[in-house]
Amino acid sequence: MPSRDPFRASHVASRRNRPAKPPLSRDAIVAEALRQISQDGGGMSLRKIATALDTGPASLYAYVDDLSELQALVLDHALDEVTVGAAGEPWRARLERLLRSYAEVLAKSPALAQLAFQTVAVGPNALRIAEALLEILDEAGVEPATAAWAIDMLTMSMAAAAAGHAYGLDPAAPDSPVAQAVDRVSADEYPRVHAARADIMSGTGDERFAWSVDVLIRGILARP
Amino acid sequence: MPSRDPFRASHVASRRNRPAKPPLSRDAIVAEALRQISQDGGGMSLRKIATALDTGPASLYAYVDDLSELQALVLDHALDEVTVGAAGEPWRARLERLLRSYAEVLAKSPALAQLAFQTVAVGPNALRIAEALLEILDEAGVEPATAAWAIDMLTMSMAAAAAGHAYGLDPAAPDSPVAQAVDRVSADEYPRVHAARADIMSGTGDERFAWSVDVLIRGILARP
DNA sequence: ACCTGAACACCGTTCAAGT
DNA sequence: ACCTGAACACCGTTCAAGT
Numbered sequence: 001m002p003s004r005d006p007f008r009a010s011h012v013a014s015r016r017n018r019p020a021k022p023p024l025s026r027d028a029i030v031a032e033a034l035r036q037i038s039q040d041g042g043g044m045s046l047r048k049i050a051t052a053l054d055t056g057p058a059s060l061y062a063y064v065d066d067l068s069e070l071q072a073l074v075l076d077h078a079l080d081e082v083t084v085g086a087a088g089e090p091w092r093a094r095l096e097r098l099l100r101s102y103a104e105v106l107a108k109s110p111a112l113a114q115l116a117f118q119t120v121a122v123g124p125n126a127l128r129i130a131e132a133l134l135e136i137l138d139e140a141g142v143e144p145a146t147a148a149w150a151i152d153m154l155t156m157s158m159a160a161a162a163a164g165h166a167y168g169l170d171p172a173a174p175d176s177p178v179a180q181a182v183d184r185v186s187a188d189e190y191p192r193v194h195a196a197r198a199d200i201m202s203g204t205g206d207e208r209f210a211w212s213v214d215v216l217i218r219g220i221l222a223r224p
Numbered sequence: 225m226p227s228r229d230p231f232r233a234s235h236v237a238s239r240r241n242r243p244a245k246p247p248l249s250r251d252a253i254v255a256e257a258l259r260q261i262s263q264d265g266g267g268m269s270l271r272k273i274a275t276a277l278d279t280g281p282a283s284l285y286a287y288v289d290d291l292s293e294l295q296a297l298v299l300d301h302a303l304d305e306v307t308v309g310a311a312g313e314p315w316r317a318r319l320e321r322l323l324r325s326y327a328e329v330l331a332k333s334p335a336l337a338q339l340a341f342q343t344v345a346v347g348p349n350a351l352r353i354a355e356a357l358l359e360i361l362d363e364a365g366v367e368p369a370t371a372a373w374a375i376d377m378l379t380m381s382m383a384a385a386a387a388g389h390a391y392g393l394d395p396a397a398p399d400s401p402v403a404q405a406v407d408r409v410s411a412d413e414y415p416r417v418h419a420a421r422a423d424i425m426s427g428t429g430d431e432r433f434a435w436s437v438d439v440l441i442r443g444i445l446a447r448p
Numbered sequence: 449a450c451c452t453g454a455a456c457a458c459c460g461t462t463c464a465a466g467t
Numbered sequence: 468a469c470c471t472g473a474a475c476a477c478c479g480t481t482c483a484a485g486t
Contacts (some may be wrong), residue, residue, distance in 0.1 A: 024451090057479075067479065075449050117341045117387060122405035127414045134416035148423035152388075153381075155434055160380040163341060181346035190351045192358035197370035212377055219443025222469060248470090280471050281460075291460065347455060 024053060026063040033074045043111040044074070068119070074124025075115050081105045084132040088213075091139040092217070094158060098132060099158055099213055106162035113166040116159035129155070150220050156214055165205055248277060250287040250297075257298045267335035268298070290341070299339050300347025305329045308356040313365040316441070322356060323437055330386035335355055337390040340383035353379070366444060374444050381440055389429055 024027055032052050036044035047069060066069045083101045085094040106113045120126075132150050137147035174224040179201055187194040205212070244251040246252055261270040270291060277318050305327045309318040330337045331334055344350075354375050361371035377418045411418040427435070 045477085047477080055286075056454090058449095058452055058454090058481080061480075062451070078324050114342070117384075122402060127409060127417055130417050134420055138416070143424045144420060145426065146422045149432060149435055150439075151424070151426070152432075153439065154441050156384040156388075157251045158379065159376075160384060164376075164380075178346060184353060186281040191354045192362070193351055193354050196358055196368060196372045199369045200375070202369065203373070208373060208376075208377065211373055215374075215377065215443035215446075216439070217443070218446040219439035219441070222439075222446060271458080271459085280473090282462080282471055283462075284468095286470070426483090 013101070015105075020026045024055060024059060024063065028053060029060055029070070030073045030077050033070060034077050037111045038078070038108050040109055044068070046139045048216055068133065071115055071119045071122065073123065074110075075119050076125045078105060078108075078112055078115075079121060079123075079125035079129065082125065082129055084129060085136075087135055087139075091136045095133075095136045095140070096210075096213055096216065098136070099154065102129065102155065103158040103165070103209065106159055107165045110163070110166040111115060113159060113163040116162065137220070140221065146212070146220065154216060155219075157212060161209055161212060165209075248279060248283060248287065252277060253284055253287055253294070254297045254301050258296060260300050261298060261335045261339065262302070262332050264333055270294070288345065295339055295343045296345065298342050299345045300349045302329060302336055302339075303334075303345060303347075303349035303353065306353055308350065308353060310358075311359055311363075315360045317362075318443065319357075319360045320355070320361070320434075320437055323378060324433070326353065326379065327382040327433065328387045330383055331389045332388040334387070337383060340379075341388065345382075356421040361444070364445065370444065378440060381426070382434060385433055387437060389433075412435075 005063045029049060032049050033044045036042075036052075050060055060070075064073070065087055069185060079102075081101075082098070082105050084098055106116050133151050133154065134147055137150060138144075142150065182193070182197055182200055185194050185197065193200075253273060256273050259359075260272060260276075270284055271281045275285055284294075289298070292296065306324075306329050307321070309322055330340050333439045338373075357375050359373055361374060362368075366374065406417070406421055406424055409418050409421065418426075
């Protein structure tokens with residue numbers, strides 16, 4: 001309920017009833033959507049966005065085709081915060097920082113991480129990130145064709161890492177449903193899983209993230 | 225509308241009005257849910273399941289805690305169809321076939337692929353697959369700790385591949401939204417992406433799948 | 449032309465009331 | 468004890484009617 005905000009009401013005393021409602025716009029809609037989806041609580045919805053912007057849900061359709069278009073806009077807007085480094089840095093460190101930044105942005109909320117799976121970002125930020133990745137992989141000596149395919153794989157893997165982290169599937173948590181299930185695995189039926197119990201649950205989120213980035217980089221560099 | 229099925233009606237003539245409605249059960253609910261989510265059309269819902277099973281939505285709660293529990297059950301049930309190969313086969317070919325089978329099962333419908341991201345499968349089939357992966361990676365000479373972490377990464381990557389395929393994000397399709405966006409990239413702002421245009425869109429789904437499996441295997445094997 | 453109230457066709461979940 | 472009708476609090480989208 002933004003209109004109940006006591007500061008706002010006393011601040012702009014001259015229009016208490018309609019407190020400087022900004023005109024509806026694509027940007028305002030996307031910004032409010034990103035605000036909602038970034039909150040830990042729940043996801044975004046057209047109806048909640050409309051309410052927050054003081055209109056009915058139908059009004060949004062003047063600025064946005066449908067939910068899926070809005071989702072794409074929101075995802076790209078979220079990627080604003082991804083830092084991409086600068087040419088000249090050692091490529092390995094730069095790549096790791098870029099990927100970590102990407103994963104961290106998506107991990108801000110489960111709903112945002114989820115969005116990265118449902119939606120392909122093709123906005124300016126996705127392009128900016130792709131551009132940087134191509135630069136880095138070029139410096140690393142990766143062939144252009146390989147690098148082009150690697151973009152998809154790297155970003156998808158970061159989305160997966162973010163989702164795992166955001167959902168608290170972090171196997172580090174010993175009381176997670178996964179941890180409990182793995183602990184109860186029968187040694188007779190699944191001897192290898194049973195034996196690997198400790199390994200499966202080992203490591204911090206950071207260690208596992210670093211490991212998977214390592215696997216990806218080695219795998220991509222090892223291409224003939 | 226299953227009750228309009230002419231065969232069923234004439235087959236069991238003695239109870240035309242209530243055509244041998246099977247008793248509600250967890251299995252029946254999961255089976256119907258899987259049927260719905262596997263259809264290309266749309267996803268599953270508790271209400272549609274209830275209607276198909278000739279009850280109200282509230283009745284399902286006697287057999288299932290909530291939607292997320294049902295989703296986990298459905299995912300594991302879907303993994304029934306994943307073939308895991310047999311010990312003794314050359315590990316490389318076996319791994320590739322297992323992963324392909326896994327991805328193909330999930331790619332049966334967009335909704336199913338999506339489910340693999342939202343839900344961690346911890347049922348018998350997920351364990352069966354994890355057991356096989358540990359067997360294969362052991363034969364490949366991968367250290368136990370590495371193999372344990374690799375399970376997560378491999379299954380997540382297959383879910384990503386399946387989602388890409390199922391959603392028709394297949395960049396092979398030259399008229400996809402992604403293809404159009406990539407084609408229109410400005411050479412000034414994003415020179416590398418522009419130059420890589422053709423490479424980004426190149427390859428069949430199969431080629432890209434094989435490539436990403438290759439990257440993963442090389443990356444995992446390259447671990448010290 | 450731009451905007452929107454109200455309706456439509458859906459959701460998951462709860463709970464009092466039935467057998 | 469087992470089951471469920473009806474209600475609750477939500478969805479995205481459409482469309483006739485308003486300015």
